[in-house]
Amino acid sequence: MRRHAFECPVCQSEQSILLPDSDASATSSCRECRGELEFLPDGDAVNVVPAGPPAPAGTRRPPTQRPGAAGDVPAAPATVPDDYPRYRGSPLHEQSKAGGTLAIALLILAASLTGLTNAWVVHFIPEANDGLQQVGITIEVDNTTGPLANVALLVDGVAANLTASEPGTYTTTVSSGMRTLEVTAPGHRNGTLLVLVYVQDPDMAPTEGTNLFKFILLEGEGAPVKQEQA
Structure with a gap:
């Protein structure tokens, strides 16, 4: 057995692994990203490649999409594609707050009008009827x-x-x-x-x-x- 230092091709972390003294390939998981890696002997060197389909050039595969990912790894946050049309209207959250404010204002106005009506009934109707009949x-x-x-x-x-x-x-x-x-x-x-x-x-x-x-x-x-x- 011999120890081989390598850089994970998925997350670029520095690690090491014990490999058998043979020309046979071996597989193992990255300790950082949990990606499945394949170790291919090439003379005195060892090539380290992902065991699954390669990620697109210039990108890093999220942990949940890397080969051999396992365990309770959080899912990558959802993103909006660059070519998706942007919303051009007013912020929806602000519209909701404005609608709630308007509803509260209308309720307060209705309560005020009800109070004025009751005051008018209590104070003016009795006076208007007093002693007339x-x-x-x-x-x-x-x-x-x-x-x-x-x-x-x-x-x-x-x-x-x-x-x-x-x-x-x-x-x-x-x-x-x-x-x-x-x-x-x-x-x-x-x-x-x-x-x-x-x-x-x-x-x-x-x-x-x-x-x-x-x-x-x-x-x-x-x-x-x-x-x-x-």
Whole structure:
């Protein structure tokens, strides 16, 4: 056996190898690029060539394409051919960011307009309706077991005249606008409700949330209970 120093024809790294004392060729792998190499005795010299198809002139084959490549060698990064037409438009990443910014701006604008609309409804509609009409309203009063009789109604803290039509159902007249209704009944906690009474057709049928308001009173004593209106 004899040791032969050589330069890998694929990656040009300097290495050495033990070869038999014969004229037979031998193969081995490069320790650096893992390429398969063939050692061809030529008298006292040894020619070292790649064992697989040669790479194109002037290029170095990536590790994953070299003969005999093995193991977890990372793949070469993808490249775009030189003759491939270049993209001439705006950068796609910037377009995406611009589109997202526009969408966020539109959402903020929509939220602002919604806030302005709600403010207008809360502050201007009640004022526009305040005191313009005497509106007939209906209230329905129940507890957890059924309709309540012998109830009283305060409108903005002032007692209202109630007319009973059927058990638990009463009618009265209030001035249009924002009104606080408070219902009382013996043995029950009061129920309060803030309502907006619109100017409306005098013959309008009872409609919940418009001219029909419902109360559910809790038995016992305590602070008034705010009612949830549909």
